[in-house]
Amino acid sequence: MTRPVRTRYAPSPTGDPHIGNIRTALFAWALARANNGSFLVRIEDTDQKRLVDNSVERILESLRWLKLHWDEGPDLGGPHAPYRQSERLHLYQDAATRLLEAGRAYRCFCTSERLDDLRARQAAAKQPPGYDGHCRSVPPEEASKRAESEPSVVRFRMSDVGATTFDDAIRGAVTFENALQDDFVALKSDGYPTYHLAAILDDHLMEISHVIRGEEWLSSAPKHLQLMEALGIEPPVYAHLPVVHGPDHKKLSKRTGDTAALEYRDKGYLPDAMVNFLALLGWSLDDKTTIIPPDVFATEFTIERVVPNPAIFDIERLNYLNGQYIRGLDDAEWERIVIEWCEKDLPADIARPLDESLLRQAAPLLKERVGRLDEIAGLAHFLFTYEALPYDASLLVERAGGDQGTAVRILDAALLALDDLGDDQWDRDQVEAAIRGLQDTLELKLRKFISVLYVAEMGSPQGIPLFDSLVLLGRERSIQRLRTARQRLD
Numbered sequence: 001m002t003r004p005v006r007t008r009y010a011p012s013p014t015g016d017p018h019i020g021n022i023r024t025a026l027f028a029w030a031l032a033r034a035n036n037g038s039f040l041v042r043i044e045d046t047d048q049k050r051l052v053d054n055s056v057e058r059i060l061e062s063l064r065w066l067k068l069h070w071d072e073g074p075d076l077g078g079p080h081a082p083y084r085q086s087e088r089l090h091l092y093q094d095a096a097t098r099l100l101e102a103g104r105a106y107r108c109f110c111t112s113e114r115l116d117d118l119r120a121r122q123a124a125a126k127q128p129p130g131y132d133g134h135c136r137s138v139p140p141e142e143a144s145k146r147a148e149s150e151p152s153v154v155r156f157r158m159s160d161v162g163a164t165t166f167d168d169a170i171r172g173a174v175t176f177e178n179a180l181q182d183d184f185v186a187l188k189s190d191g192y193p194t195y196h197l198a199a200i201l202d203d204h205l206m207e208i209s210h211v212i213r214g215e216e217w218l219s220s221a222p223k224h225l226q227l228m229e230a231l232g233i234e235p236p237v238y239a240h241l242p243v244v245h246g247p248d249h250k251k252l253s254k255r256t257g258d259t260a261a262l263e264y265r266d267k268g269y270l271p272d273a274m275v276n277f278l279a280l281l282g283w284s285l286d287d288k289t290t291i292i293p294p295d296v297f298a299t300e301f302t303i304e305r306v307v308p309n310p311a312i313f314d315i316e317r318l319n320y321l322n323g324q325y326i327r328g329l330d331d332a333e334w335e336r337i338v339i340e341w342c343e344k345d346l347p348a349d350i351a352r353p354l355d356e357s358l359l360r361q362a363a364p365l366l367k368e369r370v371g372r373l374d375e376i377a378g379l380a381h382f383l384f385t386y387e388a389l390p391y392d393a394s395l396l397v398e399r400a401g402g403d404q405g406t407a408v409r410i411l412d413a414a415l416l417a418l419d420d421l422g423d424d425q426w427d428r429d430q431v432e433a434a435i436r437g438l439q440d441t442l443e444l445k446l447r448k449f450i451s452v453l454y455v456a457e458m459g460s461p462q463g464i465p466l467f468d469s470l471v472l473l474g475r476e477r478s479i480q481r482l483r484t485a486r487q488r489l490d
């Protein structure tokens with residue numbers, strides 16, 4: 001019988017999880033979902049010096065935002081609780097004792113000064129850094145005695161002959177020469193385990209079938225395999241995900257998009273667009289489909305379609321996907337989002353609560369033009385003021401091809417045509433007909449003069465569709481804004 005699929009996301013609470021880290025969570029989640037398995041969250045808080053307050057909450061919030069629901073975790077509990085490593089120390093300490101007793105690990109008393117000095121000597125001699133085995137030969141009884149009064153760590157004794165090979169589910173067979181591996185610390189002097197010991201033990205105890213993690217851990221795999229062998233643990237399937245690079249093909253940096261996942265939420269990316277985008281960082285459905293909604297991803301995901309070469313983080317693709325997902329939202333959901341972002345982002349001098357019926361009417365117009373949700377308020381603002389938003393009068397001239405006379409003609413003609421419409425004629429069709437009619441009067445194509453009208457009405461040469469906007473503004477305000485624009489050119 002094959003094992004049930006159980007995957008985990010094992011973040012260290014050292015700050016807000018970044019986008020590459022969340023991609024790892026997403027792939028682990030998808031593998032569990034695609035196989036009716038379980039996905040769990042385990043908090044790896046064994047490096048006490050690097051803990052950041054509030055980080056666990058931010059990690060869980062990032063997952064919740066992306067709707068990556070977990071089945072077991074620090075907040076939910078589960079059959080393998082606790083899910084925080086700092087609450088499981090005795091398990092790692094017991095394992096370390098077993099390793100000591102079996103002679104697979106030894107106590108090391110080297111001071112940090114000695115280790116620094118060793119590293120410096122190795123660097124000077126152009127040798128790879130690594131522990132030199134200094135304490136390997138301390139007899140165990142002497143070591144136990146010394147450990148009562150001297151600080152010590154438990155170091156794992158790596159084999160120094162032969163090679164360690166394993167089958168990575170993404171990369172195929174990977175081999176490491178054992179002679180190049182050094183004895184690593186499994187348990188620190190403060191009684192906390194290192195990542196190596198804690199992660200492999202918990203993956204075993206939590207019955208993880210597939211360890212999906214970032215490529216930066218690939219070089220640690222031989223440590224983990226030997227450690228598992230020493231502890232009599234059957235290895236899970238390992239899949240090391242490709243690194244994420246920026247469009248410059250270098251490691252992702254803050255500038256190229258490596259920021260906290262929640263920053264993307266705050267900038268107005270939709271969770272489904274983000275999941276779709278992250279899914280394509282290393283995986284593809286069929287080499288051509290770009291729109292892959294989360295539920296499809298969670299059904300179709302297979303490790304076999306993850307490639308080992310670096311994935312490129314292309315913000316343009318994310319922007320494109322976000323626009324697509326925005327346009328795919330149903331009207332009620334979109335209206336809710338429009339109201340929420342306007343309440344949040346419109347300036348404080350606009351009275352709250354906002355006129356929701358106006359926003360509901362504007363919502364379909366906004367839907368066509370918005371790429372990110374943080375653009376909504378900027379595009380809707382002009383609907384909430386009496387005059388257009390502040391603009392430089394020279395913009396009217398600039399949009400009229402740089403000719404003041406043309407700008408004046410455009411505004412005069414528009415005023416005349418629109419003033420002709422009575423209150424009862426102020427609807428989309430008649431407003432549009434009046435403005436299109438200006439093409440003949442002005443002997444100019446619509447696109448040559450429409451942005452002058454945009455500036456006059458909104459304060460910006462672009463915005464949501466003009467004809468509908470004028471209907472929303474109403475006759476009085478629309479005409480007033482043209483008058484103001486016209487006066488500013490005197």
Ligand code: GLU
Binds near residue numbers: 009010012213
């Ligand atoms: N705590 C490790 C990290 O945050 C987990 C790596 C793993 O998935 O095993 O990078």
